[in-house]
Amino acid sequence: MTLLEKYNEINKRPNGLRLWAIDLHFHTPASKDSAWIEKDAFKILRMIHEAGINCVAITDHFSGNFIDELKNARKTMSGWSEFRGQNLPVILPGVEIEVDGVHLLCIFSEKYGTAEINYFLSRIGIKPGQYGDPEANCTTGLLDIRAAVDEYGGLIIAAHANSNKGLLGIKGKNFADIASIIDIVEINRPNFERDVEGARKYRPELKNKPFIRGSDAHSEEGLKKDRFYIKMQSPSFSSLKQIIFEPFSRFLPSEYETAILGISFSSSTGIFGSQILSFNGAMNTIIGGRGDGKSILMDSIRYALEEYPTLDHLNNLDGGMLSRISGTFKDGDSISVFILHHKEIYACIRGIAIEKARKAYSASTPAKWYKIEAGDFTEIIRPEGLKFTIYSQGEIESLTRELDVIGEICDSYNPEISDIKDRISESLSILDFLFSERLRIRKIDELLPEKKNRNTELAVNIARFEELLGSIDKSIYRKMSRANEEASRMINEIWEVIEQMRRIGGSMIGRLDNVKDSFFEEGSFINTDFEAYFNHVRSTVIRISEIMTFSDIGKFNDTPERKSWKVKLDAEKVVYDNLIRASGMETQESLMPRLIALREDQKKVGIEIESDSAEIGKLEEVEINIRATLSDVISLQSALRDARMSNIEKLNADTPETVYVDYGSDNSELKDWLDETLKSKGITEKGATVSRLASLSPMELLLNITSKNVEEIKKLGVSEANANILIGVIDSMQEQSLHRVNVAFTPSIGLLKGGQKFPTATLSIGEKVSAVFPLLTLNTGRPILLDQPEDDLDHNYIINNITQSIKQNKSRQQFIIVTHNPNIPVLADSDQIIKMKRIEESHTCIVETSGAIEDDSIKSHVMRLDGGMEAIEIRYRRYRS
Template sequence: MSETKLSRGSIWAKWDLQVQPVSNNWLGKNDAATLEKIKKSTQEYLKTAEEKNIEVIGITDHNCGLAIDYAINNNKNIKVLPGVELDTREGWHLLVIFNENYKEKIGLEKWSEAVEYFLAKNCKIDRPFFNSDNTHKKINCTTKELISDIWNCDIGIVVFAHCMSNSGFFKKSDVQGRKEIIDYLINGNIYFSFEIKEKYEQIEEIQNKIKGWYPKNHPEIPILSSSDAHKASDVGSTYSFIKANKNYEGLKQVLFEPKDRLFIGEELNDNKTDYSVIDTVKFIDDNFLPHEIKLNQNLVTIIGGKSTGKSLLLRSIAETIDPKEVIDRHKEVSLDVYSKKIKGFEVKWRDGQISKLNNIDNPSKKIIYIPQSYLNRLVEKNEEQTSIDDIIKNVLIQDVDIKNAFENLQSKNNSLNSKVAKNIEDLEQLYANFIELNKSIKNIGDKKGIESEIKKIENSIADLKNKSGLDSSEIAKYNDLIKIKDKLAKRQEQINTDLESLNLLKSENTEIINKPLFSNVSEKTKEELNIEFEKIQKVFIDDWLSFIDNKITVLNEEINEIALVLSKTDNDLKPYSGKLNNSKILTNLELSLEKEKNKLNKILIEQQKLEDLKKEILLIIDNLSDFTKSFYNNLFDAKSIIMKQKLIKDEMDFEIDILFKEKAFHNQFVLEVFNGVKLSTYVKSNSLNIDNYTVKNIEQFKADIKTLILDFLYKKIETVKRYDSLSSALKVLLKNWFVFDFKLTSEGDRFNEMSAGKKAFILLKLLIDLDKSSKYPILLDQPEDDWDNRSLYSQLRKFIKEKKKERQIIIVTHNPNLVVGTDSEQVIIANQKGNSTPNNIYHFEYTSGALEDTSIRLQDNAIPILNRQGIKEHVCDILEGGEVAFKKREQKYAISTVHDNV
């Protein structure tokens, strides 16, 4: 059974690649006493390295390898890389850090022998390698020839030592000699590194010196920092931070990715917060490898053949941490839910907290999870407002002022919706009262007919009076009394109506003042406000009821007074009635006249009520149409604040339009509410083309809303049965039909005009920007499905390389550009047991490591497939184009033009 390798991949460590335990006095000597001194010196160097937390050292004595074997064989904690320092003809000092396989390749057992072999064969130095005065001999070939030989034969890595010193690259030789070396590198023929001792400002000086030799944005030559220690106490006095496996292949990565793999400085600032980094994950299921899989804090890529458990691993991580995120993402774009279920899964965070699958007591952790094809489906959704708008909004509200603007907008709209609902309710009630009152007036009689009848009766009474025995003064007195009686009767009728209304008002709900909302205050403050409000409300209600009672008392007193006056008036009329001829006829006429006048008074009072109702109805209709404009105005006010945002940037322009939701209006109002059969009839008979409605301006919309409300009132619009009540139809009509339409532009392209790949890229950036503060992990499942190859390499690859510095990213992919091109710190290989793909024990197994993990493929089919080769070889086998991606990564320097300003 082979041991499963689960490495965290490339991690940072301190490297000091120029230490020299062999004193200059001992060079050229190999007697027992000298060798003992070298051993003792080497022990001291290793001890100092360990004390200073140096994890890798390069032993690079001049023309000598006597300390290397002892250092490698007699130490467990420090990685020792074999090397040598050389003098060139130009006077430059070169370090050669050997390929750890070099000794075996040339068939030698000791590094001391391998170094001598190299000096003789490749450097062309005659034995002995030291002059008679114990100074070391120079190489007997050109520097360019030697570097080419070393690189092409994979002997090692060349470093121009202390390149800013008097014996360094930039001080020795002439411009032409330096230019020849640099040109050779730029043309892709060789690789090498520079090295400084301790003056970090020299880095910028070096970069400025060679800037003219590179085209724009070309990768930099790596610049290492080493102690050049000639005594043990100097080991680790300066060093390089290198992110790689602690071996030759790891060091080699610095040549290809100098910006990402190498850091020079006293303190490395690459640690992410412990609470935002997944440290380990583990399956708890008999079908899966039970070991903890350690995760790198930067970029983790998961690869494997079809159905090997790669997406299952990613999804299990996501579902364990935030199952709602997984469900919501799938639901958003109608993605199928995965059928494969596992028994258990555990995620351990670097802060020590543990998330377990289906555990309601999990710590509150977040992720950004992007399922396979999610972005593509999202950009294809053809709706007036989609999840994309929600994503943009969620990015914007990270700004406190903008968040407040959105909350204020919501609060205003909630208040408007409440007002709309109340006004619709009032309108329906008032209109019902209007209809009922109209019927009541018709039941009383025809006003015009009653007025005509009154005229007729009055003429008859006048004739009788003229024929009576009354003189003119008596008739005048009689008429005055009749007028008084009529006036009192009218007042009596009005008072009775008022008393009826006051008694009704008194018996209705006394909560005249609505309780205000205290949603944004603490419970303690809310309680205090409610207590005080109830006190004020009670005082108001008591005063209000007292006022009504007083008014009723006053009106009742007036009724009593009117009754007394009417009684007196009737007594005053009796003498005149007795003198009138045909007094019985006159009495009947007067009774008829009084009856008709009462009817007319009743009609006039009711008509005034009807007119008042009509005014109230029209006022409410005006209010409702104003509210529709207010929805628009609220958005407009919020827009002015939101447009001050500084969160959406990075080559993206941001604008906001206020959009009328035409499709929603048509689908939810026109098609839902209108009787479809009668819709065309309404459209033909009306200037308002409701079937293809659009808003030209807000004033026009406000006027159209008013027209529609009136048409609902007057039954000009035939609705389907479920909307036959006025309120049900108006509740749909008077919804807020306006939304923000967020406009994104990048490199001159509007979002809706971009390619699918560019849209996906913009969305991914926005999703990641959602979490700028906490920077929780990003989980991407096969993002290449959302990108074309060109966009993937030019945009996504670069984006991931930058973002992995800020947050942990875990990707499942089939694309080598997302593994090799992004310089993934850790690659996890997934495998499902099969006839040609055996595992150790379990049905699903994993192995992991760095891109630089390389080993020769083993041909023994009995060995589990994950253990047959290194990570690099797995990448090349599994990913189509993997080998090409590695070669492309190693050929980044090759260009066609070289600048001459050296």
């Protein structure tokens, strides 16, 4: 089933009480004074239907003659194709009578008709000749009339009480007597609210009677003018009778901003299978036996919405919520919750994926949120401000021992507190940054002397290397070495030329012998001139070759001068090598790169020193900002305290008079922090000193420390020596954490008995829960889900407080409550009661039935919570005996 199909299924399912339009004072053509011209039952019924009336009482004057005709018309019309799938108005038989000048309506169950009305009229002394006579008067006693109505289980309504022949027009005993037998008061237009308020204020006999508006219509126009709504499971007499017990809440439309519309499961093996449950926007009660799946149903909603218990042992340890979910579902199953929030429809879907490490459970799959609109859905992030109040079985009792958690819950009722806490949180983050900056700058300051020393060392080394290079450049060896290299290069060049010429000379002799034939003719020289020139050239070439061959240039290195020079050069090289070794280098060539590297290091260190000096210059500004931010936080904490005090006043006004709330705080974390931080630091009278210091807030204490305000600390009764130690120790901390030490908001809660305050620590478990419960379930507009709140509550408290609180608030916020106590669904008039049942054969839990208390099946299930009808009757007889 798709997401939209699930939502559509939830949307179309009945879910208990809803508002239906009724008219309990309608005249038909059977009345003698009727203005009707047409006496067609079909037309009249169609007219009532088109007027939007779901339930109508036919109340002619002393007559029930037209009732059967309308009922028969309804039966016939319900089979017509145009009305298929529609609910035609339910016809309630009734009659209008006059007693002592006052008109009364007597209304009965829809199963009755004209015959029963006629019998009733005979019981109160009205003869057939008087049927339909608006001038007739009933002379039977009031108690007899009441008894006759009760014989058929009917209702008596004071007709048009604010009009002519209405109850409010009489006074004295006559008024009191009639008021004592009526069930409901009818007020006609035009000033319904004003007249109801006046009647309840000035006629105490009517204070707890339900008031309705009826049309007293004798025409179509009159029928359309007055439409009145009552909460009923369905338009029926049994639902109508419930307004006797609920004279206030059955008339209120629901005006909630947020409500859980329903839940569906996608599981092939889970205990809920693929069920879909719908919830009413007002009060839902989930009942059933143990093991019927009530609590796991609540856990499922809570898991899907990621609204976990505040306390770990109720959440992620063995036996906690995640443990129960893991044992109920399998990985891959999913839970979908559909929610109305600010007129938008959302779906929250979460798959089951729970891991266990030792005894701790964790859910690895987050919920996905969708917005449903125009027949489609879009994935979104969780809507902002969407919150729920959910408490599992036993959770409230556990919370009574966690007053800091209760403090957070109390804070949540005041948006101003949340805003101030957010601003404090922002300031704490700023302090985190500022203290981090201060630590960073202080470390820079600590390292700066080392960098300056390094800079000095570099300068010395650079100067030494520059001096060394200067000495080396001026050394005799450097000059002799360069001269020697130049001379050797010249000799080598000459030697290379000589070698080349010698090779050329030998080559030329061979070439002359090869051209000799050019000088010969027939085996001899051409003439003497040729012979003479040839011999001259050849002898010249031979002489040059001999000169090159026997040259002394190769003996240059063996000359005395050359040997003497080498000795002197080697001696100077020893001096040069000693200079190089003194620099720490191997060769002269490595000296310059080393000097360049030293200069680069010096430049880098110089830049760092300049930058660090600039950063250190910011330290004073950081210190100023720290003190300013601390002052801001102190002001915000003062505003937070004022807001909390104001909130506590409101909480005291909104909770029962027997409950009190006082402002409280717990500085034990600050004491522990100071005790640990100052351990072995030379503090005298350490215990007393810590207690005195803890009288300040962490921010106030830290402001004095960062300001080095010894005098202000001494005002707490701390010695000057201890104050200086304190400032020195905390101010020098590497990682500042004092500003993150929490002083918990722990309101003092308890009960008032005989004008005295009894805090929760002195109360029994039931009394503790009675004191805390109202604080946890104040009306905030968000849905409230409770699992068996009666477990630790006094029986009278449930009757006098819980049920009354629910009735007052359920029109503005949704309740979903698991209970075994029948008083909760009955006295709070649950809009929907869901009966769970376990099917042992398939190990599943199902919704056996659901509806309101007027449903006979639901009524029987609720009575079983109370021991059944027999037990109720036995107790009643014993109480009466």
